[in-house]
Amino acid sequence: MQKITTAEEANNFLNTFDTFLFDCDGVLWEGNRVLDGVRETLSLLRQQGKRILFVTNNSTKSRSMYLKKLQSMNIDATVDEIFGSAYATAYYVKNILNFPSDKRVYAFGDKGLKEELEAENINVCGIGEDTEPIDFDTLDTIKPDYSIGAVILGFDIQLNYRKYAKAFTYVHSNPDCKLIATNEDSTYPIHGTVYPGTGAIISPVLTALGRRPIVMGKPEKPMIDCIVDKYHLDKNRTCMVGDRLNTDILFGINGGLKTLLVLTGISKEQEIMDQEQPIKPDYYANALGDLYFLSQ
Amino acid sequence: MQKITTAEEANNFLNTFDTFLFDCDGVLWEGNRVLDGVRETLSLLRQQGKRILFVTNNSTKSRSMYLKKLQSMNIDATVDEIFGSAYATAYYVKNILNFPSDKRVYAFGDKGLKEELEAENINVCGIGEDTEPIDFDTLDTIKPDYSIGAVILGFDIQLNYRKYAKAFTYVHSNPDCKLIATNEDSTYPIHGTVYPGTGAIISPVLTALGRRPIVMGKPEKPMIDCIVDKYHLDKNRTCMVGDRLNTDILFGINGGLKTLLVLTGISKEQEIMDQEQPIKPDYYANALGDLYFLSQ
Numbered sequence: 275m276q277k278i279t280t281a282e283e284a285n286n287f288l289n290t291f292d293t294f295l296f297d298c299d300g301v302l303w304e305g306n307r308v309l310d311g312v313r314e315t316l317s318l319l320r321q322q323g324k325r326i327l328f329v330t331n332n333s334t335k336s337r338s339m340y341l342k343k344l345q346s347m348n349i350d351a352t353v354d355e356i357f358g359s360a361y362a363t364a365y366y367v368k369n370i371l372n373f374p375s376d377k378r379v380y381a382f383g384d385k386g387l388k389e390e391l392e393a394e395n396i397n398v399c400g401i402g403e404d405t406e407p408i409d410f411d412t413l414d415t416i417k418p419d420y421s422i423g424a425v426i427l428g429f430d431i432q433l434n435y436r437k438y439a440k441a442f443t444y445v446h447s448n449p450d451c452k453l454i455a456t457n458e459d460s461t462y463p464i465h466g467t468v469y470p471g472t473g474a475i476i477s478p479v480l481t482a483l484g485r486r487p488i489v490m491g492k493p494e495k496p497m498i499d500c501i502v503d504k505y506h507l508d509k510n511r512t513c514m515v516g517d518r519l520n521t522d523i524l525f526g527i528n529g530g531l532k533t534l535l536v537l538t539g540i541s542k543e544q545e546i547m548d549q550e551q552p553i554k555p556d557y558y559a560n561a562l563g564d565l566y567f568l569s570q
Numbered sequence: 571m572q573k574i575t576t577a578e579e580a581n582n583f584l585n586t587f588d589t590f591l592f593d594c595d596g597v598l599w600e601g602n603r604v605l606d607g608v609r610e611t612l613s614l615l616r617q618q619g620k621r622i623l624f625v626t627n628n629s630t631k632s633r634s635m636y637l638k639k640l641q642s643m644n645i646d647a648t649v650d651e652i653f654g655s656a657y658a659t660a661y662y663v664k665n666i667l668n669f670p671s672d673k674r675v676y677a678f679g680d681k682g683l684k685e686e687l688e689a690e691n692i693n694v695c696g697i698g699e700d701t702e703p704i705d706f707d708t709l710d711t712i713k714p715d716y717s718i719g720a721v722i723l724g725f726d727i728q729l730n731y732r733k734y735a736k737a738f739t740y741v742h743s744n745p746d747c748k749l750i751a752t753n754e755d756s757t758y759p760i761h762g763t764v765y766p767g768t769g770a771i772i773s774p775v776l777t778a779l780g781r782r783p784i785v786m787g788k789p790e791k792p793m794i795d796c797i798v799d800k801y802h803l804d805k806n807r808t809c810m811v812g813d814r815l816n817t818d819i820l821f822g823i824n825g826g827l828k829t830l831l832v833l834t835g836i837s838k839e840q841e842i843m844d845q846e847q848p849i850k851p852d853y854y855a856n857a858l859g860d861l862y863f864l865s866q
Contacts, residue, residue, distance in 0.1 A: 465710035470778035477773035482766035
């Protein structure tokens, strides 16, 4: 574990990697404010020919929707540089699971997830449907459907019991039906506070089934597998940059990458100094912007 | 552990107790069919002056609603003989928590729960309200409310994200706000199959909070505490009768009662014979009706 505090250390760090994966909130920005030196650091990396990827667990946004968010923060990016859990899920279903073309996906989620699944030519149902309430007398209209080859669980603010009962029934009745979660963040930060997150609102299906899903998002490994597969990355020359030990840094470690912790977000220096802390980054710095400031 | 197979064993068993608590499904009936000898056994107990209580985890029904169900099965009962998790919750909030009269309860549940809470003069909100959907832009209309002294989680087929976010926010923002679940059955049996149960659909609130609730229903202890408190029962002369080791029998054991397992439901004889089975009833019988048939 090495702290980056000098020009030499910053330059050595930059020379060690070809690709940088960035968590966004707490690394690039805080609330609506882009952190000092972040734009300059990203420009420096581009000048040096590095590959930049923005990695997010948010499953409600497609890559093009997330691009608009980056652009609204005046951060340059292209769709191809964005890897969200919605896209990762679509990529995984298409390219890793080799999903059969005669099967459908039942998705519990938002339109960003639908957009990414449809872009991969996956036959998806559930999103934007099943909005009408249900009662005890009509519950038996929900029946097994063996055309459903996978149930995908993401963030769905339009959730209801009908959707839970369908997602449950399709997996419960069919041992061949895959069960995939976009991510398991238990809370969703917005408006300066938190509300129940994806990991919370998908738990009814998992609790009723008594079964764990394949989880795409940080800190689980599948999203890194997708990223490495898509861009043919050399893991030894790829660094995951984040502000949380138990999501971002663990994600990098689980995926076999090197890691950089920045101290502008959740995890503090004393946490990584704690001898009982099992998750340690390879590098850490006070802020991402230090890479630019130190190397000038 | 003693199996009841003779007239003498049946009579000795009956003479040992003054009060019998009955689980219903799998003990009294199966689907819509009352099991053989059940009505006769209940009559015999009444003739002998025994107290009979029907105990159910179903939180959607008030006692008067559950009485109608018993009557529809031609099983004699009075409201006072019924103890469901909705009533147990109301009793617990009123008599064990001594809930302050200037505070309100936010309930996530069905009208049976509302009926029981209001019958105990508890100021309840949430049920029948909050049915309109919510979106990301209006999430910040959900704010802490320090007039809410307890959040109660039961089965609510009209669930939505607005209700989850409210229940979460009231507890998350206020360490003094109590958190109570009517029961934690992970599945709900109906129409010959199962759908997500109370334990499943309340899990978003618990997962987001990272906190356990006080659980009223079987196999937890609070419902027995309420029953013993209300009827001033002698635990040594009270027997819990059920068909499931991990709910009914564990409930009796947790509450310090004696237990009878009947083999007409979920748990089979080989399970209780298994040396590694940690939960053993004091008595078991092939069927509740045997108490009548053997003693004739």
